[in-house]
């Protein structure tokens with residue numbers, strides 16, 4: 217897979233690198249079961265038509281630039297993690313559009329002309345609620361109009377679980393409120409982060425990139441994978457202002473770890489920082505009840 221950074225106006229070199237493709241559109245934070253449906257659909261079309269499979273995403277999240285509603289600057293899948301997932305899903309080109317104020321103002325028709333036709337999109341695939349262009353005025357119906365018969369459009373219908381749309385928003389809410397055990401039914405697997413393991417003689421801790429979304433402060437049942445070793449452990453999350461700390465207990469090995477790459481999977485919330493177990497239960501049940509989709 218090739219990851220290609222795209223700025224606006226699109227660089228000539230990027231256009232020259234492009235190949236006729238089926239393009240899947242969206243931000244794709246988490247690459248959850250709804251997103252996977254988009255990629256699967258796009259891949260099937262790419263195979264049927266003998267085209268490359270491309271994904272077009274943005275960085276940072278448009279909410280950071282548009283400043284309307286909640287700004288999303290921590291991710292379930294920071295860009296390096298997204299790249300790995302798309303690689304596994306056999307994506308050929310990952311276009312990462314540098315989303316800035318100028319891009320936010322691009323009218324929907326221009327976005328289609330420059331970013332889709334300009335990168336040889338022959339078939340676009342996105343979900344029922346995908347929007348694009350200035351003020352999000354481009355909808356999936358508008359995309360068919362803006363395509364002007366230059367490419368085909370497939371709209372993927374809403375994928376639901378427990379009567380609600382599977383969404384990055386719901387997953388973020390589950391993770392940040394500590395209900396990590398609910399994640400697999402929307403993500404298809406437990407929430408997993410990658411970091412580096414350190415031991416300072418007393419404590420074992422994991423350092424992660426700053427833009428990873430972490431569960432709320434508390435103690436969690438986790439599993440840690442280091443190379444061929446896969447162990448159950450306990451992780452205590454503490455957050456002091458901007459400073460976040462992930463301390464890990466119960467790893468079998470006595471070795472001193474200095475920067476070894478580890479993968480940590482979040483299985484269950486055990487207790488909050490005051491050692492009250494399951495304090496978040498009611499909050500998230502309320503959230504899930506409130507967010508039942510219409």
Ligand SMILES: Cc1cc2nc3c(=O)[nH]c(=O)nc-3n(C[C@H](O)[C@H](O)[C@H](O)COP(=O)(O)O)c2cc1C
Pocket residue numbers: 243278279282284319320321322327347348349350351352353
């Ligand atoms: C070229 C482009 C310009 C956009 N401009 C706006 C905008 O001016 N206002 C807006 O609310 N959303 C705008 N959007 C954002 C999308 O409509 C959408 O909200 C965004 O991709 C985030 O999706 P999500 O909230 O579903 O993750 C733009 C998207 C694209 C691709």
Ligand SMILES: Nc1ncnc2c1ncn2[C@@H]1O[C@H](COP(=O)(O)OP(=O)(O)OP(=O)(O)O)[C@@H](O)[C@H]1O
Pocket residue numbers: 241242243244245250251253254341342343344345346372373374375376381382383384385386
């Ligand atoms: N549950 C779903 N069913 C079908 N399509 C989906 C679903 N969730 C997202 N999509 C589609 O996947 C692509 C990426 O969407 P996006 O990144 O906005 O995900 P999201 O989960 O809706 O995020 P958010 O909750 O932040 O709005 C878009 O084409 C979107 O329409």
